[in-house]
Amino acid sequence: MPEVEYQELRDRVIRENPFMTYNHIEVGPVRPDHAEVSMTICRESTNIYHVVHGGAFFTMADCCAGLCARTDGRDYVTQDAAVQFIHNVSEGTVTARGSVLSRGKRICLVNVDITDQNGTLLFHGTVTMYCIRP
Secondary structure (H helix, E strand, O other), X not given: OOXXXXXXXXXXXXXXXXXXXXXXXXXXXEEOOEEEEEEEOOHHHEOOOOOEOHHHHHHHHHHHHHHHHHHHOXXXXXXXXXXXXXXXXXXXXXXXXXXXXXXXXXXXXXEEEEEEOOOOEEEEEEEEEEEEEO
16 A cells, blocks of 8 residues: 555544544554554543553554554454553553554454553553455
8 A cells, every 4th residue: 555545544544433533542653564543541541440441442452453454455343352451550641553463365463562651561462353355
């Protein structure tokens, strides 16, 4: 995909994914087999202990993995995920960075790490994406 098409993919996700908007997730750089999303922590993204809810981390990882997979121009849905919650934070901005580990005819395996603004690893995930339109 040419650079212009990555920008179009990024813009389409921002425009057409209300779930990301609802969850305060912003799309960052997108390039071949890589993507980044971030979220500034707000009250709605925390749990009863006032730290980021695990579902918010998972949502970020899932959205980031989908973006990574779609950099080949095809459409994907999540098939499976294995995640590890490592640390947590109560304020600031968290960033998910994803990269494709393996890409097949129908399956794309994506690694996603979420860090805080100091670079501390908070979450690690491996997400299997399934191509619905090869």
